[in-house]
Amino acid sequence: KTSKNLPPGPPKLPIIGNIHQLKTPTPHRVLRSLARKYGPIMHLQLGQVSTVVVSTPRLAREIMKTNDISFADRPTTTTSQIFFYKAQDIGWAPYGEYWRQMKKICTLELLSAKKVRSFSSIREEELRRIGKVLESKSGTPINFTEMTIEMVNNVICKATLGDSCKDQAKLIELLYDVLKTLSAFNLASYYPRLQILNVISGKKAKWLKMQKQLDGIMNDILKEHRAEGRKNNEQEDLVDVLLRVKETGGLDFNIRDDDVKAVILDMLTAGTDTSSTTLEWAMTELIRNPEMMKRAQTEVRSVVKGDVITETDLQSLHYLKLIVKETLRLHAPTPLLVPRECRQDCNVDGYDIPAKTKIIVNAWACGTDPDSWENPESFIPERFENSPVSYMGADFEFIPFGAGRRICPGLTFGLSMVEFPLANFLYHFDWKLPNGMKPHELDITEVTGISTSLKHHLKLVAIPKSLAK
Numbered sequence: 001k002t003s004k005n006l007p008p009g010p011p012k013l014p015i016i017g018n019i020h021q022l023k024t025p026t027p028h029r030v031l032r033s034l035a036r037k038y039g040p041i042m043h044l045q046l047g048q049v050s051t052v053v054v055s056t057p058r059l060a061r062e063i064m065k066t067n068d069i070s071f072a073d074r075p076t077t078t079t080s081q082i083f084f085y086k087a088q089d090i091g092w093a094p095y096g097e098y099w100r101q102m103k104k105i106c107t108l109e110l111l112s113a114k115k116v117r118s119f120s121s122i123r124e125e126e127l128r129r130i131g132k133v134l135e136s137k138s139g140t141p142i143n144f145t146e147m148t149i150e151m152v153n154n155v156i157c158k159a160t161l162g163d164s165c166k167d168q169a170k171l172i173e174l175l176y177d178v179l180k181t182l183s184a185f186n187l188a189s190y191y192p193r194l195q196i197l198n199v200i201s202g203k204k205a206k207w208l209k210m211q212k213q214l215d216g217i218m219n220d221i222l223k224e225h226r227a228e229g230r231k232n233n234e235q236e237d238l239v240d241v242l243l244r245v246k247e248t249g250g251l252d253f254n255i256r257d258d259d260v261k262a263v264i265l266d267m268l269t270a271g272t273d274t275s276s277t278t279l280e281w282a283m284t285e286l287i288r289n290p291e292m293m294k295r296a297q298t299e300v301r302s303v304v305k306g307d308v309i310t311e312t313d314l315q316s317l318h319y320l321k322l323i324v325k326e327t328l329r330l331h332a333p334t335p336l337l338v339p340r341e342c343r344q345d346c347n348v349d350g351y352d353i354p355a356k357t358k359i360i361v362n363a364w365a366c367g368t369d370p371d372s373w374e375n376p377e378s379f380i381p382e383r384f385e386n387s388p389v390s391y392m393g394a395d396f397e398f399i400p401f402g403a404g405r406r407i408c409p410g411l412t413f414g415l416s417m418v419e420f421p422l423a424n425f426l427y428h429f430d431w432k433l434p435n436g437m438k439p440h441e442l443d444i445t446e447v448t449g450i451s452t453s454l455k456h457h458l459k460l461v462a463i464p465k466s467l468a469k
C-alpha cells in the first residue's frame, strides 16, 4: 500500500500481483490489450517489482525524451550480474561514466557507419558461402531461419573478434544458451529478496557453470589477441581496441579484463537474434505478398550490374529499404525494448513513479497505434514512401531501436545484416514455399523467446536466377 498517486492498472492478486498476465507467448499483445482497458500509462505489480508500462507514442516520448535521464538505468537481474561480469557491459550497466565511455568506444570503433562499411568484405564472404549452399540445394527446402542465424553470428564474430577465434562454434553455442537464459521466464526475478529460489531450483549452479565455460573461451580470446601484438588501426578488431585502451589508459577509470570481456559479450549477444529475426520476418512478409516480392526483385535486378551487390547499389534500393522499415514497425524483434529503471522519484502525466520502478515501453503498441498509423496491423511498405518518419529515435510512433541515451548503438550494423543479405537473396534467387504451400497457408504465429520471432522456423525453396522461369 502506498500514499503515492500511482498510475491505474489491472487488479492485483495476493503475492504474485500481475505476474500471471505476463506469462504468455506474446506479452506485448497482452499489455496492449490491458492498456486499452486501463490506460496508456499503467501500473503492474510483478511479484515484488513495481512496474509501469507505457503504450502510446506520447508517453514513450515522456519517458525516453522529456525525462530520459531519470529513466536511463536498467534493472538489476541475477543473470546480467552472472553473465556480464556484474553488469559491466553496456546493455545492463547502470547509467554513469563507465557506461557512457564504453558505449562511446564501441560506437566509434565497431558500430559507426564508417566501421560498418569497412566490414563489407566479411558480409560478402559470408553471402558467397551461403549462395553456394543455396545453389547446391536448389529446388529442395532449406531452413531459412537457421541459415540467417548462422550468417549473422559469423559476421558479428568476425567483426568483433577478428579471424582468430578457434573456439567460434563452441562460443556461438554457449552464447545461444546465455541468450535463452536471459530471456526465459524466471519466477525468482520478480522476487529480488528471495534469490534463494534460484539456489534451491539449481538454476544458479547451472548458470555459474555456463559462465565458467564462457569465461574460459573469453580468456583464450584475450590471450590470443595479446600474443598477436599491436596491429595498425585498420587491422584492429574490437578486442584489440579495448585492450589498447586498457593498456594506454586515458579514461577516468581503469579497464579490467572482466570489463573487456563483458563489453565483447554484449556485442556478440545484443545484435544476433535481433538482426536475424528481422531478416526472417522480412522474408516471411515477402513470401506472403508475392506482388511486393516481385517489385523488390525487379528493383534489385535493375539496379545491380554484374554479379556482386555493392554498398552503392544498396543506397539505390529504395523499395527494399521501405520493406525493412515496415518489417521493423510491425515485427520489432524486441517489441517491449529493454526494460529501464527509474533513477529518482518522478511525475509522468500526473502520476507518481517512485525511484527503482521498472519501466516497460511497449514499442509495438506505439508502432500499431491507430492514432498514428492507418491500417496499423497491415504490412504496407508504401506507407513510408515520402514519409519523414524514421527509426532513429525522434519519432516515437516508430522506435524499434529505442530512443534517448539508451538507444541501440548497433542500429547501422544491425541494418547492414538485414538489407545487404535481403538484396542478395532477392537478386540471386527466386523463392517459394515448400510442398506447394500457398502464401496464405504459411503459419505466422509469433512467440517471444530471445526475440519475438516466428513460432516455427521458416522453410523455403530457393531457385537460382539462372534456372528460374
Ligand code: HEM
Pocket (backbone or CB within 6 Å): 090, 091, 092, 103, 111, 156, 266, 267, 268, 270, 271, 272, 274, 275, 278, 333, 334, 337, 338, 400, 401, 402, 403, 404, 405, 406, 407, 408, 409, 410, 411, 413, 414, 415
Ligand atoms: C535489427 C537489429 C537490432 C535491433 C532491432 C535492436 C534493438 C535494440 C533495442 C530496442 C535496444 C534497447 C534500447 C532502449 O532501451 O531504448 C537495444 C540496445 C542495445 N543494442 Fe541493439 N538492436 C539491434 C542490433 C544491434 C547490434 C548489431 C548491436 C551490436 C553489435 C546492438 C547492440 C546493442 C547494445 C550494446 C544495446 C544497449 C544500449 C544501452 O543500454 O545503452 N544492437 N537494441
